[in-house]
Amino acid sequence: xxxxxxxxxxxxxxxxxxxxxxxxxxxxxxxxxxxxxxxxxxxxxxxxxxxxxxxxxxxxxxxxxxxxxxxxxxxxxxxxxxxxxxxxxxxxxxxxxxxxxxxxxxxxxxxxxxxxxxxxxxxxxxxxxxxxxxxxxxxxxxxxxxxxxxxxxxxxxxxxxxxxxxxxxxxxxxxxxxxxxxxxxxxxxxxxxxxxxxxxxxxxxxxxxxxxxxxxxxxxxxxxxxxxxxxxxxxxxxxxxxxxxxxxxxxxxxxxxxxxxxxxxxxxxxx
Amino acid sequence: xxxxxxxxxxxxxxxxxxxxxxxxxxxxxxxxxxxxxxxxxxxxxxxxxxxxxxxxxxxxxxxxxxxxxxxxxxxxxxxxxxxxxxxxxxxxxxxxxxxxxxxxxxxxxxxxxxxxxxxxxxxxxxxxxxxxxxxxxxxxxxxxxxxxxxxxxxxxxxxxxxxxxxxxxxxxxxxxxxxxxxxxxxxxxxxxxxxxxxxxxxxxxxxxxxxxxxxxxxxxxxxxxxxxxxxxxxxxxxxxxxx
Ligand SMILES: Nc1ncnc2c1ncn2[C@@H]1O[C@H](COP(=O)(O)OP(=O)(O)OP(=O)(O)O)[C@@H](O)[C@H]1O
Ligand SMILES: [Mg+2]
Numbered sequence: 001x002x003x004x005x006x007x008x009x010x011x012x013x014x015x016x017x018x019x020x021x022x023x024x025x026x027x028x029x030x031x032x033x034x035x036x037x038x039x040x041x042x043x044x045x046x047x048x049x050x051x052x053x054x055x056x057x058x059x060x061x062x063x064x065x066x067x068x069x070x071x072x073x074x075x076x077x078x079x080x081x082x083x084x085x086x087x088x089x090x091x092x093x094x095x096x097x098x099x100x101x102x103x104x105x106x107x108x109x110x111x112x113x114x115x116x117x118x119x120x121x122x123x124x125x126x127x128x129x130x131x132x133x134x135x136x137x138x139x140x141x142x143x144x145x146x147x148x149x150x151x152x153x154x155x156x157x158x159x160x161x162x163x164x165x166x167x168x169x170x171x172x173x174x175x176x177x178x179x180x181x182x183x184x185x186x187x188x189x190x191x192x193x194x195x196x197x198x199x200x201x202x203x204x205x206x207x208x209x210x211x212x213x214x215x216x217x218x219x220x221x222x223x224x225x226x227x228x229x230x231x232x233x234x235x236x237x238x239x240x241x242x243x244x245x246x247x248x249x250x251x252x253x254x255x256x257x258x259x260x261x262x263x264x265x266x267x268x269x270x271x
Numbered sequence: 272x273x274x275x276x277x278x279x280x281x282x283x284x285x286x287x288x289x290x291x292x293x294x295x296x297x298x299x300x301x302x303x304x305x306x307x308x309x310x311x312x313x314x315x316x317x318x319x320x321x322x323x324x325x326x327x328x329x330x331x332x333x334x335x336x337x338x339x340x341x342x343x344x345x346x347x348x349x350x351x352x353x354x355x356x357x358x359x360x361x362x363x364x365x366x367x368x369x370x371x372x373x374x375x376x377x378x379x380x381x382x383x384x385x386x387x388x389x390x391x392x393x394x395x396x397x398x399x400x401x402x403x404x405x406x407x408x409x410x411x412x413x414x415x416x417x418x419x420x421x422x423x424x425x426x427x428x429x430x431x432x433x434x435x436x437x438x439x440x441x442x443x444x445x446x447x448x449x450x451x452x453x454x455x456x457x458x459x460x461x462x463x464x465x466x467x468x469x470x471x472x473x474x475x476x477x478x479x480x481x482x483x484x485x486x487x488x489x490x491x492x493x494x495x496x497x498x499x500x501x502x503x504x505x506x507x508x509x510x511x512x513x514x
Contacts, residue, residue: 015365016405025470138365171359212360215324217354220361220425230379 014078014131016257018138020078021269024068029137029145029232031239035060035246042250043125048115051099054122056253060246061128070135078131079124086123090116139163144232169206176202273297274429274457275321282316290316292481293330300428301450303458304470305489308478309503314461315356315433317478321459322431323347350426352456356434362406362481367398367417368405372430374425392424396450411487412443417449424452432460436467465493465507477502 017027024032039060046054065072097112134142139160146156176198275298282291290313298304306314319325320332323344332339334347355361364370371389380388382484394400401409406417415435422430435451436444444455444467449470451458462468468475468489475492477485481501492500495505505511 019366019403077286140369142365183325209360210359213363216353216355216361217373219322219324219348220421221348221373222373223377271506 013074014135015138017074017135018141020069022068022136023062024132024136026233027136027242028235028239029141030148031235031243032133032137033142033145033149035243036129038250039129040126042254043143045254046122048118049111051114051118051121053127053253054118057125057250059249061125061132062128064136066130068132068136070132074135075128075131079127082123082127086120090119093119093149128269141232169202172205172209173202176205273333274335276299276333277317277330278332280320280327280332281329282325282327284316289481291320291485293331294478294481295330296476296483296486298457298459300457301455302474303472304460305472305475306459306461306478307468307475307492307504311456312478312503313481314478316481318353318431318433318459318461322351324353324396328497346360349425350427351429351431352422352425352449354419354422354432354435356428356437358418358480359407360413361413361418365405367393367404367406367409367420368401368402370417371421371424374421376424388424388426389420392420395423395453396420397446411438412440415439415443415447416450419447424486427456429457429459430454432458432462434462435460436462436464465504466509469507469509471492477504479503485495 005218018241029260039057043054043057061075093116094110094112097110097115099111100108101114102108137145143156143160146159147153180198277294277296280291280294281289283289294313294317308314316325320327320339321334322332323339326332326340335350337343337346339347351460362370364373368389371392372385375385390399394404396419398413398416401413401417406414409417415438419435421468435447439447444464448467448470458472460468460472472489474487475485475489476483477492484502485498493507493510495512499506
C-alpha cells in the first residue's frame with residue numbers, strides 16, 4: 001500500500017514539475033501530446049523481433065529530458081514502478097516462444113528472449129515519454145489539449161476525474177491503514193479477512209468523499225471544464241517544425257534500412 | 272433587504288427522521304449570523320440548503336430574491352460562497368494559486384483580471400507567500416485559509432462557513448477571527464465554538480433536533496446557562512465562572 005501511495009503521490013508531484021518554464025514546457029500542449037502519441041504508435045508498430053532499431057528512438061525522451069530540466073530521478077522512479085508489470089508480461093515470451101534465432105554463426109537463442117527484450121525496451125520508451133509529457137504540460141493543459149483535438153468531452157472528464165479520484169482513494173487508504181495499524185498492537189500481520197473489510201470500507205469512503213469533492217467543485221462553478229490559468233500559446237512556427245522534425249525522425253527510424261541492424265530473423269515456423 | 276429567507280423549510284434524508292423541521296428565519300444583507308446546536312442538530316444540513324447543495328422538501332428558500340430550486344441553482348451558487356468543513360474536499364489543483372483561480376476562472380475570468388482577483392483573495396487571507404505551493408502539502412490551518420481564499424476570489428455576496436475554527440490552534444483561530452471581521456459580505460457560520468460566535472456574529476440561531484429554538488442577539492443567546500444546557504450546549508469559556 002505504501003508503494004502504491006508513494007507512486008501516486010509522485011504522480012501528483014508531476015503536476016508541480018509542470019510549473020517550470022523551460023523550452024520543453026513552453027511548447028504548445030497539443031503539439032506535445034500529438035508528438036507523444038505518434039511516438040507511442042511508432043514504438044508499438046515495430047515487429048516483435050526488433051531490438052536494435054529501437055535504440056535511436058531513445059533520442060526523443062532524452063531530448064525532452066534535457067530541454068525540460070526535469071530531474072532524471074523523477075522519471076526513472078516512476079518508470080521503475082511500471083517495470084514489474086512489464087517484466088511480468090515479458091517473462092512469458094522465453095517460455096512460450098521457442099523458435100531459434102541465430103545471433104552470430106555459432107550463438108543462437110530462443111526467439112522468446114528477443115521478443116521479451118523488445119517488449120521491455122518498448123515499454124521503457126513509452127512510459128518515459130508519457131511521464132515526460134505529463135511533467136511538461138500538467139493535467140489542466142493536457143485535458144485542454146485533448147479537448148482541442150476533438151476528444152469527446154465525456155472521455156476527457158473521465159480522465160480528469162479518475163486522476164483526481166486516485167488521490168482520494170490513496171488518501172483514504174492511508175488513513176484507514178494508519179488507524180488499523182495503530183490499533184492492532186503487537187499483532188503486526190494483517191489477516192486476509194481484515195484486508196477484505198478494509199477494502200470494502202475504503203471503497204464506500206472514497207465514493208462518499210468523491211461526492212463531496214464533486215459538490216465542492218460545482219459549488220465553485222465547475223461545469224466539466226478545468227479552467228486554464230494561463231492561456232495556451234497559439235501554435236508557432238517552432239511548434240510545427242518540432243512536430244514535423246520528430247515525425248520524420250520516427251518514420252525514418254521505423255523504415256530506413258540504416259536502422260535495421262541488430263534485428264534478427266527467426267528460423268523455423270511460427271506457432 | 273433580506274438576502275437569505277427560509278420559510279417553513281423541512282428536510283429529511285432518505286429514510287431518516289427530519290433533519291430540518293419547519294425552519295424559518297431571514298437574514299439581512301451584511302449580517303453575520305451564527306448557527307449553533309448540538310451534534311446532529313441539523314446545522315450542516317441547513318447550511319447546505321442556503322448554498323443550493325440541498326433543496327427544501329417542504330417550504331421555500333429565497334436567495335437574493337430568487338427562490339432556490341434545481342432550476343435556479345446557477346443563480347444561487349453564484350451568489351453564495353461555501354467554505355467546506357474539510358478543506359481537503361476543496362483543494363485539488365497543482366498549486367495554491369491555481370486552486371484559488373479555479374472558481375473565478377469558472378466564472379469566465381481570464382488573464383490579468385483573473386490574476387488580480389486571485390492576488391486580492393490571497394492578500395485578504397494572508398496567504399500570498401503560499402501561492403506557488405501545492406495545497407496538499409500545507410498544514411491544516413493553512414489549508415483552511417486557502418480554501419477561504421478560494422471562495423473569496425469568487426466575490427460572492429453571501430458567505431457560508433461550516434465549522435471554520437475546527438482543528439485550528441489558538442493563533443490560527445485568532446488570525447481567522449481577524450480576517451472574518453474584515454469581511455463585508457453577509458455571513459452564515461455553523462460552529463461549536465461559542466466564543467467565536469460571540470466574537471464575530473452579532474446574531475445567533477440555535478437549532479435543536481432540526482428546529483429553531485432561539486433566534487436573537489448572540490449575547491442574549493448565551494446569557495442563560497440552564498437554557499443553553501437544554502439545547503445541548505455549554506456556556507462560552509469566557510462566560511464560565513472560575514471556581
Ligand atoms: N448524508 C446523510 N444521510 C443520512 N442522514 C444524514 C446525512 N447527513 C446528516 N444526516 C443526519 O441528519 C441529522 C443532521 O445532521 P447534520 O450533519 O446537519 O448535523 P450537524 O448539526 O451539522 O452536526 P455536527 O455538529 O455533528 O456537525 C443527523 O441526525 C444526521 O445523522
Ligand atoms: Mg455539521
